[in-house]
Amino acid sequence: MVPRRLLLVGEGNFSFAASLIDSLDPSVSVTATGFQHRADLERDPVAVENLQRLRERGIEVRFGVDCTQLAHALQAEDRDFDRIYFNFPHCGRKAGVAKNRELLAKFFQSCADVLTKEGEVHVALCRGQGGTPADKPQREWHNSWQVVAMAALGGFILSDVCPFSCEAVPGYTCTGYRSQDRPFHIEGALTYVFTQSLPFENSQPRTFRVRLEDRWFYFTEPEALPGKLNRCELGCGYWELDSGPLEKQPVLLTCEPSLQPCRRFLEAPSCHPIRTINEKLIAKLGKTFPLKRLKCPLPLLSWGGPSVLPPATCDLLPTFWICLREDNSSSEFLNGEIPQEMEEIPVSVSECTLPKGPVRDGGKAAEEGICEEVELGLRPSLLVHVEAVIHSPEFLPGSLNVLSGPVFQKCHISPFMMPAFHETLFILGFNKNMKESCLPSLLDHLKDTLGDLLTQTLQEGSSLSTPVGFVLQPNGKDYIIHVKSLNFGPDCTKNLIIGSIVTSKIVEHKHQCFVFVSINLDLLVMLACDISDWRILWTFDNRFLKRFAPGKIEHFKSYSLYPPCYVHDVSFWLDEKKAFDELDFHTVARAVSQDTVVSVQCLDRFQHPETRQVSLCYRLTYQTCDKALTPQLAAAMQSQLRKEIQRQLHVSLR
Structure with a gap:
């Protein structure tokens, strides 16, 4: 989709906006926003020069815009952007990964309020921060920003990843928070492209x-x-x-x-x-x-x-x-x-x-x-x-x-x-x-x-x-x-x-x-x-069929990359009077999870030495192929699973 309206957030010295407009069609509308106020930028000559260029081109510039509260900063008539850019987000100073994850999560939730249905969110991160297999080297999950999981909290899925290209925006100089810290190291940086997924609906049987x-x-x-x-x-x-x-x-x-x-x-x-x-x-x-x-x-x-x-x-x-x-x-x-x-x-x-x-x-x-x-x-x-x-x-x-x-x-x-x-x-x-x-x-x-x-x-x-x-x-x-x-x-x-x-x-x-x-x-x-x-063959997302030309067998390119996994365990005692069929357990898991359980692994079978009662422990992995699955939703499904196996399979939870 060719974007008509662009929103740039988190601009430091506005060099990205000033460089980007030279490569855009004049019909494209651009709104550039920064967290700092105008007075804070007047002491930075680079920022002053960039703002002047933007004014000469008629680009709308807004100051003091919180990227986690975009709907508050933009009137209803000023929303519906086709693309949102956020380059190298950071909470500032020596903020840890937890705070930066929180920043990303709130940002994506905010984007959902101002983005068109088929719009894109472009987020550039330094090497290794994203925590996806596209990162070289890839950090351990707990030490990354978990960008795909944070995006899911706003209903977004990762649809593409590409290297961040400074050549595409000549003149862009990356600065730190409030333009005071050292610039970010952008060698090996990646741009993550997110799109909105279909929501999880209450899947009541028809x-x-x-x-x-x-x-x-x-x-x-x-x-x-x-x-x-x-x-x-x-x-x-x-x-x-x-x-x-x-x-x-x-x-x-x-x-x-x-x-x-x-x-x-x-x-x-x-x-x-x-x-x-x-x-x-x-x-x-x-x-x-x-x-x-x-x-x-x-x-x-x-x-x-x-x-x-x-x-x-x-x-x-x-x-x-x-x-x-x-x-x-x-x-x-x-x-x-x-x-x-x-x-x-x-x-x-x-x-x-x-x-x-x-x-x-x-x-x-x-x-x-x-x-x-x-x-x-x-x-x-x-x-x-x-x-x-x-x-x-x-x-x-x-x-x-x-x-x-x-x-x-x-x-x-x-x-x-x-x-x-x-x-x-x-x-x-x-x-x-x-x-x-x-x-x-x-x-x-x-x-x-x-x-x-x-x-x-x-x-x-x-x-x-x-x-x-x-x-x-x-x-x-x-x-x-x-x-x-x-x-x-x-x-x-x-x-x-x-x-x-x-x-x-x-x-x-x-x-x-x-x-x-x-x-x-x-x-x-x-x-x-x-x-x-x-499961992707049964998706309701129209993007699936758009990957295929009518009458042709073509290689499928997924529009949901690196979906995160959430692992939960459940242990229960079997009813001595009721036969346990593992297939029934899989069927209940499939129904409760709306087909988001991708793996069921039996971890342990234990028999009590005195009562001779048998206990089973299973590990379930939740992951989607076309929707934004959050850890909260996966936990809620696991909780429902625990209730349903008691009701349908007559087991006792441990």
Whole structure:
């Protein structure tokens, strides 16, 4: 963004302002402010000369401006700056790091009052002061100014770092506090560029309304999936299949207008990289095989309903379960009226069925206040739909039938394990006597296609040897798809599973064989675009999509650099009568922290020698990838976690 209005704070002798204006377009408005009063500067000839230059150029100059109280010094009509500069802030004399941190924190909080929504704050610090990996050498965290953490207190994230260039402002002379101290040593100094992040909102689970068999139900999304369901085309008609067995139960799905999906990942005109890579994947395979694209059914599955997932796979995919509660009123939704703007979109679902029981009169049930409940699961894989797809009139043997949509899995907290992601499923049916020719052809083209997608962002001259591998499973029929030679740092596994190939007989058919290829699109995008954290794919920040040109796979440059980590420990005694599942602990941590917990480490397991009671100690690391997380907020989340594990997991805190 080209700045229109600049605010300079903390000017000492105003040499920075006097030098900067020579490089600016005359249309740019500049306001230069200093903490000292005019009388204090009249004894400094350099300052007097610089002020004269500023007056001749018509630059507004203000004196006695406290950088921690900018809103008090500037009238409402004089705010809304596009960029704020603060060079080498310092409390003066021999102030320690604690006081300078406090200065920075209050400054950033003050900036939020006078900066435009997309504005920038530029802060120049001496070598090592920032406490980020960009500093050479990097100071220990406790001995630095912790500039990123201080900026977070004002809602800012670090978006760029560059060397402070004196050549860009010739004539600038850095002075100390009140122009009396020695100049700062600016060799190796850095300019930190901060932008405002989206605020943390109260992530109350959304409520959706669904119609099954002419009866209305409502359900609340799982607490570990806030903002996930309503961004997966649930209310946009995407879950409709034209005809066939997939349309056993008519469904109407609604949610409040404000909660309608703001960005549909897989549908046009989305330019999300997940859609881009999905379209490229399908198009490349479509050059070899005829394609039949199918629309995806609603991801709700009945308890105990049909599943064609291999038994071993089912055990590895814990499911999120939701409870549908009957809404007996057609004119009211929960405790309020249904907004007239609420749109009822017909969608379809295959495995959702109501409990079998005596038929009740709906009106009488409403009068008696009877409320029926139905327990359904969110599908952990698109493979649960293959039997319905194969028996559908839409299915074309010999063609590559394509199904794309979101899936949901309970999982441990990890940068490469995600509770919600997008999957594409390819289903190829062929005569049994053609298996020897069809299967190798599909696997060869799939390996080449994935390899091409994964290497598009590599720099010219670099190479990634054999990026894609198919690993045969113990049953001798199925494969997992993994990617080798990743470059995501020492903590990342070298072989990351991005999908599976199922050739074993999971659907009975007299004359045909089937191959099912499942691809995790989110992981594929992360690898292709060098994205190290799955959470950024689900951000609501528009800056993410601006990093990608429509239809192109590009290297991702983060707009939130070096986010600070906050570490908290929790210890508790297990209930001898209740089984403890560590996955449940991870799920509670994910829900309470709004996906800000990035690591859960079991530090200790202790058994009391007399009571034999078992105690566990866990260390949780909080860190965001797109928002400003403060230590206070992380501590509040940890406090809430302690309450929730007592309530949900029946443990006793130590």
